[in-house]
Amino acid sequence: MKRSQSLMQLFGLLTALALVLAACGSPNPVVTEAPSEPSSATEAPTTDEGTEMDMCYGAQPGDEVTLLYQWSGAEEESFNAAIAPIVEACGLTIVPESSRDQALLETRIESGDAWDLVFWPTVGPIGSYGDKLIALDTLGADAANYAPAWMASGNGNWLGVAVKADPKSIVWYSPVNFDANGYSVPTTWADFVALADQMVADGNVPFAMGFESGDATGWTASDFIQDILLSTQGSAYVNGILDGSVAYNDAGVADAYGVYAGWATDPAYAVGGAEGSLSTSFSDAILQPFSDPPQAMMVKQSGFAGGAIAAQYPELEFGTDFSFFHFPGADGVQGGADWMMAFADTPAVRAIVAYLTSAEGGAHWAATGFGLSPNSGSAGNYADPINAALAEVLAGASAATPDIGDSIQPSFGSAEWRAIVDVVSGASSIDAALAGAADAQAADQGN
Known part of the structure; x- marks a missing residue:
């Protein structure tokens, strides 16, 4: 048999x-x-x-x-x-x-x-x-x-x-809050950027961004940046970072850092601006769009966030009070x-x-x-x-790319997290931070 x-x-x-x-x-x-x-x-x-x-x-x-x-x-x-x-x-x-x-x-x-x-x-x-x-x-x-x-x-x-x-190319939101403000779920990267700008114009904070995670502080930011890269550069580009054929200080990465840091450091776009982004734990940030009143309209977080939301707010119904959409324009899905x-x-x-x-x-x-x-x-x-x-x-998913931080050697992964923390905190420029991460990438590739 x-x-x-x-x-x-x-x-x-x-x-x-x-x-x-x-x-x-x-x-x-x-x-x-x-x-x-x-x-x-x-x-x-x-x-x-x-x-x-x-x-x-x-x-x-x-x-x-x-x-x-x-x-x-x-x-x-x-x-x-x-x-x-x-x-x-x-x-x-x-x-x-x-x-x-x-x-x-x-x-x-x-x-x-x-x-x-x-x-x-x-x-x-x-x-x-x-x-x-x-x-x-x-x-x-x-x-x-x-x-x-x-x-x-x-x-x-x-x-x-x-x-x-666990799919990471996920944005959690409240359909109730979207409906109340006349927002539609974006399907392209351009739509996503425009939606964030519209939220700010309406006096709403688009993003909850919690960096703090002990020794792994910065992983939520690197996940977000990887999704930006999937939307603006594509999955082949991200795989190039993984295999070393695309340097981590490439212009495409620098552009993604610029967009993300612009949001994370501005209190109009992220809860608490730079200080709030850096000091808020990733677990607390998950809940900010669903508090009463909401502190933010969206949080980009992995699939596991749904369980955290349901546990904290058992009265909320999935699909009605909280839901998610695939990261707009992403070529495939980032996954841990x-x-x-x-x-x-x-x-x-x-x-x-x-x-x-x-x-x-x-x-x-x-x-x-x-x-x-x-x-x-x-x-x-x-x-x-x-x-x-x-x-x-x-x-x-049309393609699947592993989380960069989960798939590379620890020294490069730590350098990747440190780079975005240094940029958002103001300790380093984007070019300097990415140069250090690219050096770690090359060392791990044996170059």
Whole structure:
């Protein structure tokens, strides 16, 4: 029996069990060998021996899989729900570790003590440790369920796949406020600029811009600038920045910095002007267009902002009181993602990789509500209306470009964030700030 057929047989029975376990269980799933005569409440799905062996790739009950990821709390519980069907079917024991420590990642890999599977918010490990990674297609991963933008290669091999994605080319707004002021959703870059100018003329502040994010302060600004580049220069240009063929101090980048800094430093265009932009946390800025009265008309922020708005203002209805539009004129979509990479080839690893990249795995991921899956099998399976709408943005994108800051080496990423902070704070001119970032870009490219 083919693996995909096996998964289809098991998926429906396992989904309900997985969701119950996710709601009631520990955030760290540890599944021991199933009893030989399970009770009716915990009875494993009925399968024939061939189906079970095919789905589990020969993994035995109790086989361990070590994982590293950055999720915690509710996100960790949702991830456990996403993998529960294969964990339960095969009786796997998951040994997870949650950490955002880059140094820990590097130390463990370099010492030869890497986790079996790593879920990381950048593809950086592929560039640094590609020789230690296992090609995903040799582990049973199904490439047919992914667009090329969500598959990362190194040394000519498929080494990473995005299991969770978040579109960043998103502008959140209040349809109620737009209607009250006679504003229409812009569809082109020129329309967007004109709308901001009209808002200022009407006495409204267009943008909430919160930079503050600890050591990562500046990432919201670099995301905004990347979307400006997608609108004014195109996705090929942004990809050129990623591969080094376009220097970060190119005229196109300088122009985007000029537009953005002009908005962020002017209190007529951004809440609090330069001081407000720099000192406001990104999480607080998300809420400013939806306060009463609104402090701003719009906030450019990733898809995750919808959940933050809904949590803070539960009385607001998505689509009526708050909504989003695709960044006007953007060539495709900028996206952040969590990437799965394998450092071990075992039957248990193969079972998890094959399941998560299958259409059935994508459908179940969507059903758990754990963000968005680039897996095409997720389409039509989102219960949350915000995620369903965001999934349409991913599916309809003409191109996908990774977030520059998430996809480059840390030294360039830090220089990119520092450049826009220095420009908005007045500590540096655009030319000087971009020259420093371009030097870091060249160094990371080995030039």
